[in-house]
Amino acid sequence: MSGIHIRHARVLTMLAPGEYTSPAGGRRGRELGTLGVISQGDVLIEGDRITSVSPSGAAVAATQEIDAAGRVLMPGFVDCHTHACWTGNRIDEWEKKLAGATYLDILNAGGGIMSTVRAVRNATQAELAAELRVRLDRMLRLGSTTIEVKSGYGLTAKYELRMLQAIRAAGSGFEGTVIRTALLGHAIDPDAASAEEFFKVLMEEIWLGLSTDHRGVAIDAFCEKGALSVEQCSKLFGGLVRSNHDIRVHADQFTSMGMISAAVGMGARSVDHLEATVPEDLARLAASDTFGVMLPVCGFHLDGRYANGRGFLDAGGKLAVATNFNPGSAPSPSMPFAIALAVRHLRLTPAEAIGAATVNPAVLLNLSDRGYIAPGARADLLLLRHTDERALAYEVGDNPVDKVIAGGEIVV
Ligand code: NIG
Numbered sequence: 002m003s004g005i006h007i008r009h010a011r012v013l014t015m016l017a018p019g020e021y022t023s024p025a026g027g028r029r030g031r032e033l034g035t036l037g038v039i040s041q042g043d044v045l046i047e048g049d050r051i052t053s054v055s056p057s058g059a060a061v062a063a064t065q066e067i068d069a070a071g072r073v074l075m076p077g078f079v080d081c082h083t084h085a086c087w088t089g090n091r092i093d094e095w096e097k098k099l100a101g102a103t104y105l106d107i108l109n110a111g112g113g114i115m116s117t118v119r120a121v122r123n124a125t126q127a128e129l130a131a132e133l134r135v136r137l138d139r140m141l142r143l144g145s146t147t148i149e150v151k152s153g154y155g156l157t158a159k160y161e162l163r164m165l166q167a168i169r170a171a172g173s174g175f176e177g178t179v180i181r182t183a184l185l186g187h188a189i190d191p192d193a194a195s196a197e198e199f200f201k202v203l204m205e206e207i208w209l210g211l212s213t214d215h216r217g218v219a220i221d222a223f224c225e226k227g228a229l230s231v232e233q234c235s236k237l238f239g240g241l242v243r244s245n246h247d248i249r250v251h252a253d254q255f256t257s258m259g260m261i262s263a264a265v266g267m268g269a270r271s272v273d274h275l276e277a278t279v280p281e282d283l284a285r286l287a288a289s290d291t292f293g294v295m296l297p298v299c300g301f302h303l304d305g306r307y308a309n310g311r312g313f314l315d316a317g318g319k320l321a322v323a324t325n326f327n328p329g330s331a332p333s334p335s336m337p338f339a340i341a342l343a344v345r346h347l348r349l350t351p352a353e354a355i356g357a358a359t360v361n362p363a364v365l366l367n368l369s370d371r372g373y374i375a376p377g378a379r380a381d382l383l384l385l386r387h388t389d390e391r392a393l394a395y396e397v398g399d400n401p402v403d404k405v406i407a408g409g410e411i412v413v
Contacts, residue, residue, distance in 0.1 A: 004047035005406070006061045007382070010069035012042035013390060014054065015076060015360045015373040023373050027292060027364035030317040034352035035360075036390070037373075044074060046380040049409040054374055067404070071388045075355065076372050077146025077177070077381035077407065078336040081362035082273050082294050084184070084327035085140070085150050086133045086168050089120025091328045104303055104330060105255055108227045113329055114154070114188050121154035121164065129167035136326070137175050140334045142413050144402040146177040146381035149323075149366060151221055153184030158206030161185060165215050176412040177381070180366050181215060182249060183207075186222025186229045186237045196233060204240045211241070219247040219270060224260040231260050238267060247367070253278040254299070254330075265289040271321070271365055275308035276300065283309060287318030292365045295357075296325035297342035298333045310347025321365050322347070322357040337393055337401050344394040351394040380409040 014037035016022075028035065045053040045061060060066060094107050094116065107113040121129065133150065140148055150172075152164035165181055172179030185203060193199035211218070220241055222234045228251075229237070238248050247270035252260035254274040261282040264272045272286055273294035286293050293313050300307040313320055322343045325331035333339070336358055343354040363372025370379045384404040385393065393401050405413035 006064040010074035012039040013075040033356035073385040079147040079362035080145040082323035130170040133171035149180040151182040151184035153187035156190040162210040184221040221249040223251040287316035298331035307346040321362040351391040382406040
């Protein structure tokens, strides 16, 4: 027998007694804080799977042994919302923001997302893939073993499909897993004759590419003043989503637009951001099967506004937390940093923040084999430097991850 045997670890299985896989539909409310701790445990990995999880016992012959010496062993982070495929930079715009301009001022003046759109359109697919791969490697070192990456800086079918191909190319050969999302409604192309024309042409031209090369990817949009209205988002989703594409939507980042009711009504997989969500809408979302995804790096980087994570969990919502890694609103690849902010500003407990970074985002992305530690699960694991998992949220600005195992291989 050969494999990796991690011994004497504080194992966070993320499972409640009697659970052997992730909870169907994801964890709701305060149950998100379920850590399923084995305080002295051993985990055996063979191939790309976990094959045994038990209280510490005897050594196993012919395996590579890692003595965790009481440190935390937990599932790899699942970063379920990023815009990590981009080129160019927006540091000049950030200086304008420091001098008082807002994110929406910059967007409405033709900068922001549009400045990254211009840079991305001028780059080749190979250049986009190479830049993304560098970022994926950085995220992996910080513990993200599964990373969702959105398109959205192309806007037209030609450039959106090129981004999706670049994301796919960057993901092949990457030790972790990359999940593509087609962010087709990030903004309306200013070169289009009208918004109606933009959607008509986009939907006509993208359909074939999506259904051949990107089957089943989720479709996303940005519902906001200066981006898409609720009606435009609904039209886009209604036109493109035929049962095999999940709907995700950026909503209430700056303005409460009324998108939550529409998204819940359409059975959206997630509504992401929620900084400006009014209490009735937060309650509506919490009572639904749609995940809320909160992105606290935006509040840190842009304007100090954060979503009401505590209220959402107390109302029984299904919550995930992600980096939102992008050049405009969240220039951080770090899930540990997102967790540290989630505890301070979304008012999650450290245990809830860990659940929001592992078990729930895996379910959100329809990945039933990860986000928890049990026999049969994919061996995506983190060995922390710490013996207390709360240090993940307590420590700021360092990397708490000592070793990363992805698909059964020690990659960091
Ligand atoms: O989720 N708000 C829309 N999209 C991203 C920002 C993208 C950008 O500014 O380039 C977000 O924050």
